Amino acid sequence: MPEIWAGLDIGKKHHHAVVIDADGKRLLSRRVMNDETELLDLIGDVLAISEDVLWAVDINLGIAALATGLLLNHGQPVAYLTGRTIHQASTTYRGEGKTDARDAFIIADQARIRRDVSMLRPGDDIALDLRLLTARRLDVVHDWTRQINRLRAQLLEYFPALERVLDLTKKGPVLLLTAYQTPAAIRRMGVRRLETWLRNRKVKGAGTLAARAVEAAQAQMTALRGEELGAELVARLARSVVAHNDEVAELDARIEARFRQHRDAEVILTLPGMGPTTGAEFIAATGGDLTAFSTPDRLAGFAGLAPVPWDSGKVSGNLRRPRRYHRGLQRALFLSAQVSVFFCPVSKAYYDRKRKEGKGHKQAVIALARRRVNVLWAMIRDKRPFDGGGAPSVRSVAAVASGAATARIGLGIG
Numbered sequence: 001m002p003e004i005w006a007g008l009d010i011g012k013k014h015h016h017a018v019v020i021d022a023d024g025k026r027l028l029s030r031r032v033m034n035d036e037t038e039l040l041d042l043i044g045d046v047l048a049i050s051e052d053v054l055w056a057v058d059i060n061l062g063i064a065a066l067a068t069g070l071l072l073n074h075g076q077p078v079a080y081l082t083g084r085t086i087h088q089a090s091t092t093y094r095g096e097g098k099t100d101a102r103d104a105f106i107i108a109d110q111a112r113i114r115r116d117v118s119m120l121r122p123g124d125d126i127a128l129d130l131r132l133l134t135a136r137r138l139d140v141v142h143d144w145t146r147q148i149n150r151l152r153a154q155l156l157e158y159f160p161a162l163e164r165v166l167d168l169t170k171k172g173p174v175l176l177l178t179a180y181q182t183p184a185a186i187r188r189m190g191v192r193r194l195e196t197w198l199r200n201r202k203v204k205g206a207g208t209l210a211a212r213a214v215e216a217a218q219a220q221m222t223a224l225r226g227e228e229l230g231a232e233l234v235a236r237l238a239r240s241v242v243a244h245n246d247e248v249a250e251l252d253a254r255i256e257a258r259f260r261q262h263r264d265a266e267v268i269l270t271l272p273g274m275g276p277t278t279g280a281e282f283i284a285a286t287g288g289d290l291t292a293f294s295t296p297d298r299l300a301g302f303a304g305l306a307p308v309p310w311d312s313g314k315v316s317g318n319l320r321r322p323r324r325y326h327r328g329l330q331r332a333l334f335l336s337a338q339v340s341v342f343f344c345p346v347s348k349a350y351y352d353r354k355r356k357e358g359k360g361h362k363q364a365v366i367a368l369a370r371r372r373v374n375v376l377w378a379m380i381r382d383k384r385p386f387d388g389g390g391a392p393s394v395r396s397v398a399a400v401a402s403g404a405a406t407a408r409i410g411l412g413i414g
Helices: 036-049 062-073 083-090 100-113 125-156 160-165 171-179 183-200 206-218 227-259 265-269 276-286 296-302 327-343 345-356 361-382 403-408
Strands: 004-009 014-021 026-033 053-057 078-080
Touching (some): 014 036, 014 100, 026 036, 053 062, 053 100, 062 078, 125 171, 125 276, 160 206, 171 183, 227 276, 296 361, 327 345, 327 361
Parallel strands (some): 004 053, 053 078
Antiparallel strands (some): 014 026
16 A cells, blocks of 8 residues: 555646645645646655655546656556546535645545556557547548538538439549539539549549439529529538548558557457457557456446446346446447448347347347457457457357346447
């Protein structure tokens, strides 16, 4: 057990540090800038009190990166308590006021009395890079979706016929809108010239797309008010969507290249449904090392694929969806399980069995994803690829799994 505990209430510009001893007595209370020099001075002053110290934080990313990075680089143990945990614990302390000093004391005191705190690990560079790249990719995809929706809404205001026939999630229709947005402009081009324009830009199905666009233009001979400005905005939105498509393609290439440098990449890719992107999200979420999860059950709980009991009194056997879990990891495992149904006979058989038991599609996929956690765990542990037979498989690790119960409840995919 440490001699002292140091709690850091993390802030954007400032952190507040409180150091307590085994009796909960405050030995130090200080506000420090989120600056390397001041943080190093704080570390030195705390170590001067005692070198046997456990640091604790309530944020482990973002604005806490400099503080936690300096502590880990100096070999200091750092415990992480979630903000939700600290908020709930604060109600058990005397007083209703809230200050940074009080929060830092609660963080330190909770680290002192709790035995279930999680310790921060430095993690490997590949996992860190993948976390940054996959987070950026998710942001770009969300922005791309918003731009597509705005593009549809804008096109509907003056050219609904064209909006009906274009699939704006594909490259060709969006490229078309970067140059031709009005019925009159498309009619002037005609099918042949428009098809040639599209073919020169390597659009698949150029002839079909050109014919549909011209047919839509011929169906609307009236130029509505606001068409000129609307066309300008549509062109701008279309160019933005093209730029987002290009950035996603670039990020996908970088993610795959970096992911393949990880020691477990080739093993992970042998699991049906696991591609470079979902594999990268798995590495980013777990830190590239499964030693933090002593069992596959803990990994499944971290991913939100394992139900938690919700019993009281005479009522028992209730299971519900967990409220706290890593949504990125759950998304990667869910999507890979869903894809595996189409390519892996073992996964398809398990999915069909759950459907025959009366489970819905989402419930069956979640149950499959939970079972596949055990498979992936065994593959990485043994450094053995998936072969659908004698190698780690759904059946061969069934004794380890306790995830079939997930089919009883509907877990949301966040």
